[in-house]
Amino acid sequence: MDPKYHPRLIEPKWQKCWNDHGLFDADHGKARERHYVLEMFPYPSGNLHMGHVRAYVIGDVLARYYRMQGFDVLHPMGWDSLGLPAENAAIRDGIHPKQRTEQNIKSVRRQMKSLGLSLDWSREIATCDPSYYRWNQWFFIKMYERGLVYRRTSLANWCTGCLTVLANEQVVDGICERCNKPVVQRQIPDWAFRITRYADELLDDLGKLNLWPERIVSMQRNWIGRSEGVELRFPIKDNGSDHIEIFTTRADTVYGATYVVLAPEHAMVAKLTRSEQKSRVEAFVAEMSKIERARRTDAGAKKEGVWTGSYAINPFTGEEIPIWIANFVLADYGTGAVMSVPAHDQRDYEFAKQYGLPIRIVIQPQPSGEVEKHLACSDLSQAFTEDGVLYQSEKHTGLSSAQARIQIAKQAERQGIGGITIRYHLRDWGISRQRYWGTPIPMVHCEVCGIVPVPIESLPVLLPEQAPITGTGEAPLAKVPEFVNTDCPKCGKKARRETDTMDTFVDSSWYFARYLDPGEEDLPFKRESADRWLPVKIYVGGPEHAVMHLLYFRFWTKVMRDMGLVSVDEPVERLLTQGMVVGESFWCESHGYRSRDGVDDPESSEPKCTECGRTLRVRLEKMSKSKLNGVAPESMCEQYGADTARLFSLFAAPPEKDVEWNDRAVAGCYNFLRRIWVFFLRHHQRVEGYRDFAGPLDESGLSLELIALHRSLHRTIAKVTADIEKEFQFNTAIAALMELLNGCKVLDDEVDGFAEGVDPDRKQKTEQLLFMVLKNMVLLLSPFAPHVADELWKNLGMSGFAGEQPWPKFDPQATQEDTIQMAVQVNGKVRATIDVQREASEDEIRAQVEKNEKVQKWLEGKSIRRVIVVPGRLVNIVVG
Numbered sequence: 001m002d003p004k005y006h007p008r009l010i011e012p013k014w015q016k017c018w019n020d021h022g023l024f025d026a027d028h029g030k031a032r033e034r035h036y037v038l039e040m041f042p043y044p045s046g047n048l049h050m051g052h053v054r055a056y057v058i059g060d061v062l063a064r065y066y067r068m069q070g071f072d073v074l075h076p077m078g079w080d081s082l083g084l085p086a087e088n089a090a091i092r093d094g095i096h097p098k099q100r101t102e103q104n105i106k107s108v109r110r111q112m113k114s115l116g117l118s119l120d121w122s123r124e125i126a127t128c129d130p131s132y133y134r135w136n137q138w139f140f141i142k143m144y145e146r147g148l149v150y151r152r153t154s155l156a157n158w159c160t161g162c163l164t165v166l167a168n169e170q171v172v173d174g175i176c177e178r179c180n181k182p183v184v185q186r187q188i189p190d191w192a193f194r195i196t197r198y199a200d201e202l203l204d205d206l207g208k209l210n211l212w213p214e215r216i217v218s219m220q221r222n223w224i225g226r227s228e229g230v231e232l233r234f235p236i237k238d239n240g241s242d243h244i245e246i247f248t249t250r251a252d253t254v255y256g257a258t259y260v261v262l263a264p265e266h267a268m269v270a271k272l273t274r275s276e277q278k279s280r281v282e283a284f285v286a287e288m289s290k291i292e293r294a295r296r297t298d299a300g301a302k303k304e305g306v307w308t309g310s311y312a313i314n315p316f317t318g319e320e321i322p323i324w325i326a327n328f329v330l331a332d333y334g335t336g337a338v339m340s341v342p343a344h345d346q347r348d349y350e351f352a353k354q355y356g357l358p359i360r361i362v363i364q365p366q367p368s369g370e371v372e373k374h375l376a377c378s379d380l381s382q383a384f385t386e387d388g389v390l391y392q393s394e395k396h397t398g399l400s401s402a403q404a405r406i407q408i409a410k411q412a413e414r415q416g417i418g419g420i421t422i423r424y425h426l427r428d429w430g431i432s433r434q435r436y437w438g439t440p441i442p443m444v445h446c447e448v449c450g451i452v453p454v455p456i457e458s459l460p461v462l463l464p465e466q467a468p469i470t471g472t473g474e475a476p477l478a479k480v481p482e483f484v485n486t487d488c489p490k491c492g493k494k495a496r497r498e499t500d501t502m503d504t505f506v507d508s509s510w511y512f513a514r515y516l517d518p519g520e521e522d523l524p525f526k527r528e529s530a531d532r533w534l535p536v537k538i539y540v541g542g543p544e545h546a547v548m549h550l551l552y553f554r555f556w557t558k559v560m561r562d563m564g565l566v567s568v569d570e571p572v573e574r575l576l577t578q579g580m581v582v583g584e585s586f587w588c589e590s591h592g593y594r595s596r597d598g599v600d601d602p603e604s605s606e607p608k609c610t611e612c613g614r615t616l617r618v619r620l621e622k623m624s625k626s627k628l629n630g631v632a633p634e635s636m637c638e639q640y641g642a643d644t645a646r647l648f649s650l651f652a653a654p655p656e657k658d659v660e661w662n663d664r665a666v667a668g669c670y671n672f673l674r675r676i677w678v679f680f681l682r683h684h685q686r687v688e689g690y691r692d693f694a695g696p697l698d699e700s701g702l703s704l705e706l707i708a709l710h711r712s713l714h715r716t717i718a719k720v721t722a723d724i725e726k727e728f729q730f731n732t733a734i735a736a737l738m739e740l741l742n743g744c745k746v747l748d749d750e751v752d753g754f755a756e757g758v759d760p761d762r763k764q765k766t767e768q769l770l771f772m773v774l775k776n777m778v779l780l781l782s783p784f785a786p787h788v789a790d791e792l793w794k795n796l797g798m799s800g801f802a803g804e805q806p807w808p809k810f811d812p813q814a815t816q817e818d819t820i821q822m823a824v825q826v827n828g829k830v831r832a833t834i835d836v837q838r839e840a841s842e843d844e845i846r847a848q849v850e851k852n853e854k855v856q857k858w859l860e861g862k863s864i865r866r867v868i869v870v871p872g873r874l875v876n877i878v879v880g
């Protein structure tokens with residue numbers, strides 16, 4: 001055995017060895033129980049960062065652990081390789097997205113391999129591969145046939161300089177990030193998935209996800225945003241037949257509705273605008289069309305609007321109330337129109353104050369205590385938004401808000417002016433992108449037949465290799481005549497292909513199922529494989545995907561179920577969202593972010609800029625290139641080895657928490673592995689004769705310290721097992737291994753004593769214990785630090801790989817504490833509890849009880865008739 005721990009020598013060797021033996025290939029055809037462990041696949045951006053490493057290592061520990069627990073484990077990897085970054089880079093420097101993506105995949109794959117991840121590389125997929133995206137197209141057509149895909153127009157960011165649609169992240173404060181020209185909101189025809197059809201099920205099934213973090217579940221619940229309310233028609237003054245339909249969740253406040261507000265994009269705006277208001281309204285509508293939805297509706301945004309010049313009639317009070325348009329009403333929620341109740345809605349209140357509109361209180365707080373205190377308008381400094389008791393509401397006055405909502409809805413129904421409805425905040429999923437590096441949408445526009453899907457047997461519609469990628473003007477595919485011009489699949493006449501490509505969230509909505517049969521040509525995957533492997537048991541990834549990706553792939557799973565492709569309702573049983581890896585960033589007022597090299601004494605409390613001597617602002621921020629606070633996993637692996645990188649990313653914090661980068665902690669992990677190495681170096685030859693020893697260990701004759709070590713070994717096995725499986729607390733599992741190693745000092749001492757001659761029986765038992773410690777330590781270590789584990793396993797003279805061995809079992813008896821609590825009763829009443837040695841005999845227990853002061857008090861002046869000992873539980877003394 002090499003006297004020194006050399007990770008750089010042993011790691012590549014074992015990686016090759018595992019690979020040659022196909023150690024991580026799933027599906028050995030054995031009838032074993034299955035376990036699918038998945039991490040969110042990466043966008044291959046060239047370099048892994050520590051955040052990736054953390055997610056993949058967390059998944060890897062679980063995959064390795066479940067293999068050792070005897071499961072057939074599927075642990076695949078692939079590339080989310082279509083999308084905007086490669087296209088933007090192409091616009092910048094002219095390198096074709098395909099070429100760049102292929103290079104990046106190569107380099108990320110190499111980096112992953114050097115981490116020793118136990119992946120089944122035979123199932124690798126890349127979404128930019130036609131053999132993958134043809135199935136996106138297949139799904140699209142199947143979903144079109146089911147009415148789950150439709151064409152619509154929707155508002156998009158339109159750059160007035162580039163003459164193209166922009167993604168939200170390309171718009172900064174209403175300006176195009178690239179050309180600095182204003183961005184406006186424009187109606188653009190696009191394709192959408194009807195995810196809202198599944199809104200109810202997506203919401204209800206959140207109840208089944210009891211192994212998902214509560215935070216993610218509630219974010220999804222809010223995102224779907226089910227809202228029960230009432231639709232009401234407000235007739236328009238002087239135009240009896242026309243009306244505005246509003247949606248409200250507070251029908252109880254209808255007597256306080258003093259004006260109506262429409263979204264600027266509402267279809268009735270033009271018709272309702274009086275000529276004297278026309279120029280103001282048009283200017284406002286134009287102004288609003290420039291502002292993105294999120295900015296417009298931010299709760300802090302100033303409320304702005306204009307009057308249309310028209311009036312509506314409040315159908316409950318009969319009053320004429322003005323019709324306005326305003327920024328805070330959205331066109332695509334509810335009916336795009338609201339009845340405004342300024343006394344009870346904060347936005348309406350702010351708006352009414354701003355424009356001098358009437359405020360009327362119609363809800364009073366629930367009376368509490370004796371004095372009835374009425375709210376008056378002069379008391380209001382903001383809206384009273386809680387439920388309460390109706391006030392100034394004709395025959396409904398005195399009802400509670402909840403009762404009134406029902407009564408008012410019923411009355412509206414009777415009068416034929418409205419009724420109860422359910423609305424969702426969830427929108428249909430717009431998937432059209434006017435981009436190149438995506439899946440072509442497999443549709444054809446024919447002047448005669450209209451929209452015609454590409455026949456399934458003609459798939460894939462290939463992405464043409466050459467297209468002008470400029471980021472301006474029409475979609476890149478529209479500029480490729482060989483692509484655009486085609487024949488109508490229905491009538492054969494000249495037609496045009498759709499030139500939009502799909503949102504890449506389509507790719508990630510079903511990739512987990514493609515891993516099951518990556519080469520399958522007749523279907524996206526086989527039903528029998530789906531039945532064998534799904535649902536994914538554990539899914540590891542960043543919490544930033546809480547809504548979009550994690551909602552879309554739940555939706556897709558339900559669609560696949562309805563198509564008969566899978567039988568599960570949900571894709572993932574257990575979700576683990578890992579925290580960020582953060583590092584100290586240093587920021588100088590005049591020189592911006594500084595790397596550690598640009599900081600004078602980074603450890604001091606007032607670090608200075610080496611350039612100008614200014615004191616730097618120090619912060620913990622997510623590691624990133626731009627903040628110069630990152631550590632490249634590659635350089636870390638080079639310095640310390642993959643096993644240390646793995647240990648550190650698990651040891652520094654529990655998986656859900658952020659991890660702070662810390663050089664000393666990294667060195668600490670490295671040191672731990674070195675100390676294990678030294679411990680093995682010292683003892684591995686001594687245990688040569690015990691390779692078959694499988695316990696149990698006979699403790700008799702061993703010193704108390706060794707017995708304690710034996711116990712501690714079993715307790716460590718129990719703890720590491722529970723920490724991994726139940727709680728994912730890898731950090732405390734590793735800490736337990738470190739503690740076990742510390743406890744092994746007694747073995748060193750004991751063995752040193754052998755030189756002076758020792759009882760052979762005791763020597764043998766000690767060496768058996770030594771062997772048990774060495775063997776189990778390797779096995780417990782192997783999911784975390786697999787390379788060094790296999791090297792040590794080999795040095796112990798054991799055959800096979802550590803990762804192939806059964807996970808260690810503990811002896812429940814040996815894990816128990818050495819003392820136990822017993823209750824002491826006197827004549828059937830508990831009078832004391834005592835701690836007794838687990839092995840204590842009945843006589844010893846009796847003696848201990850009789851000496852106990854509390855017990856003695858009850859025995860005073862009495863004689864003991866009988867003592868009954870129920871082992872491990874209680875002692876009853878019968879006195880007379």
Ligand code: ANZ
Nearest residue numbers: 227248249250253328329330333334336338341344345
């Ligand atoms: C009158 C009212 C009185 C309201 C009151 C609230 C409090 P959720 O829970 O999100 O569904 N609303 C309806 N459509 C809207 C739109 N397109 N844009 C902006 N706001 C809209 O919210 C429903 C409430 O949001 C509705 O109830 C409506 O204001 C407003 F004391 O109607 B309410």
Ligand code: ZN
Nearest residue numbers: 446449488491
């Ligand atoms: Zn046609």
